[in-house]
Amino acid sequence: MPQLDSGGGGAGAGDDLGAPDELLAFQDEGEEQDDKSRDSAAGPERDLAELKSSLVNESEGAAAGAGVPGPGVRVHGEAEGAPEALGREHTSQRLFPDKLPESLEDGLKAPECASGMYKETVYSAFNLLMHYPPASGAGQHPQSQPPLHNKAGQPPHGVPQLSPLYEHFSSPHPTPAPADISQKQGVHRPLQTPDLSGFYSLTSGSMGQLPHTVSWFTHPSLMLGSGVPGHPAAIPHPAIVPSSGKQELQPYDRSPKTQAEPKAEKEAKKPTIKKPLNAFMLYMKEMRAKVIAECTLKESAAINQILGRRWHALSREEQAKYYELARKERQLHMQLYPGWSARDNYGKKKRRSREKHQESTTGGKRNAFGTYPEKAAAPAPFLPMTVL
DNA sequence: TCGCCTTTGAAGACT
DNA sequence: AGTCTTCAAAGGCGA
Numbered sequence: 001m002p003q004l005d006s007g008g009g010g011a012g013a014g015d016d017l018g019a020p021d022e023l024l025a026f027q028d029e030g031e032e033q034d035d036k037s038r039d040s041a042a043g044p045e046r047d048l049a050e051l052k053s054s055l056v057n058e059s060e061g062a063a064a065g066a067g068v069p070g071p072g073v074r075v076h077g078e079a080e081g082a083p084e085a086l087g088r089e090h091t092s093q094r095l096f097p098d099k100l101p102e103s104l105e106d107g108l109k110a111p112e113c114a115s116g117m118y119k120e121t122v123y124s125a126f127n128l129l130m131h132y133p134p135a136s137g138a139g140q141h142p143q144s145q146p147p148l149h150n151k152a153g154q155p156p157h158g159v160p161q162l163s164p165l166y167e168h169f170s171s172p173h174p175t176p177a178p179a180d181i182s183q184k185q186g187v188h189r190p191l192q193t194p195d196l197s198g199f200y201s202l203t204s205g206s207m208g209q210l211p212h213t214v215s216w217f218t219h220p221s222l223m224l225g226s227g228v229p230g231h232p233a234a235i236p237h238p239a240i241v242p243s244s245g246k247q248e249l250q251p252y253d254r255s256p257k258t259q260a261e262p263k264a265e266k267e268a269k270k271p272t273i274k275k276p277l278n279a280f281m282l283y284m285k286e287m288r289a290k291v292i293a294e295c296t297l298k299e300s301a302a303i304n305q306i307l308g309r310r311w312h313a314l315s316r317e318e319q320a321k322y323y324e325l326a327r328k329e330r331q332l333h334m335q336l337y338p339g340w341s342a343r344d345n346y347g348k349k350k351r352r353s354r355e356k357h358q359e360s361t362t363g364g365k366r367n368a369f370g371t372y373p374e375k376a377a378a379p380a381p382f383l384p385m386t387v388l
Numbered sequence: 389t390c391g392c393c394t395t396t397g398a399a400g401a402c403t
Numbered sequence: 404a405g406t407c408t409t410c411a412a413a414g415g416c417g418a
Contacts (some may be wrong), residue, residue, distance in 0.1 A: 080397035276412045284412065292414095300413040301394040308395040326397080342399050346409060349391090 240271040271342050272348070276333040279322040280311055 018050070277285065282309050291303050311319070 223394085274397075275409095277411060278397040281411055286394075288413070299393080299415050301392085301415080303413075304395040306395090311396070323397095330398080342410070343401085345411085346400065349410065 119131040145231060240273050273337050275342055275345065276329045277326060279319065281309075282325050282329070283307065283311055283314075283319075283322045 284304065287307055287310065288300075288303060291306055292298065295303075295306075297303050297306070
């Protein structure tokens with residue numbers, strides 16, 4: 001995130017949520033910018049095609065270099081030696097797995113997949129940000145700020161797939177549900193803070209600008225958890241899900257099973273507070289539907305590959321909007337669940353087999369530890385633009 | 389039914 | 404401090 005929190009946290013300690021990694025995402029200036037502009041200018045036609053051709057390149061490189069290529073696979077001719085290039089290298093590498101999922105191949109074959117996919121990329125996030133003016137002294141990114149005011153006050157295109165957290169706070173009736181949850185978990189959670197009241201106090205008029213909010217309020221997952229039954233305010237925070245089983249529920253399945261559930265089962269379904277979504281997750285959530293609609297792909301793994309590539313093709317301004325969203329998301333999450341820690345969910349998922357990780361290590365993607373071999377040669381910390 | 393796949397980013401755990 | 408590990412979303416697929 002380019003300098004979203006510059007200025008030493010005008011919104012207080014909690015504002016210092018812009019992770020350093022966010023800055024790294026914008027290290028790739030210079031040739032990277034050219035790269036992105038090429039990608040963007042070329043449009044989606046090249047998106048999948050490049051992905052596919054890159055795979056070919058990688059295999060060619062592997063053949064020519066006798067296994068040397070690994071991290072050095074370049075797809076856009078970045079400058080050698082530059083820190084940005086280093087950071088970029090493993091990115092590129094990650095984007096091109098050894099094997100392309102069949103489903104992805106199908107998607108690549110599908111001509112409709114290469115049509116107009118790149119338009120409107122961040123309009124949704126852009127639009128959303130309009131409703132969340134940056135906290136004082138925070139989010140003062142010079143590039144992300146000015147365009148945040150849509151004079152018309154209407155979504156330019158489509159329906160933003162907002163993180164429920166935001167939609168939740170878009171409600172003119174802020175729900176006390178999270179606090180309720182917190183009580184159950186024995187965590188003190190102040191309902192509202194001065195920071196947030198200024199942040200998310202939306203008028204009912206703004207609701208009209210967020211028609212998608214309805215989907216959030218009517219989503220069955222919101223009927224879980226605690227709260228005052230039968231009242232909209234009873235809707236718990238969407239980050240709260242039953243701890244047992246997957247988060248996803250059958251769409252619009254509102255059968256009152258919970259009433260008949262035995263006590264033990266209820267115990268097992270104690271709500272879990274999920275991690276706030278990061279910038280890329282927010283981007284994926286928003287763009288997934290488009291990719292699915294325009295491609296024949298359905299497999300998330302393949303879609304995520306495309307989205308990952310598109311993510312890197314986004315301009316820094318476009319990415320900045322998602323970073324800003326994610327930052328606000330974390331901020332909200334922190335305000336809602338002050339006692340929550342990612343540790344709470346640590347180890348809840350079953351671990352993958354170590355062997356598979358080691359396989360991927362040799363494959364040049366994330367190694368057995370989820371990082372990249374090149375990380376040892378991590379680029380120098382990104383200097384905020386204000387410094388530069 | 390459950391975990392894997394696949395992506396990036398955030399953050400906890402570990403050295 | 405630096406590195407490693409896990410989780411966040413999503414839905415098809417295989418065991």
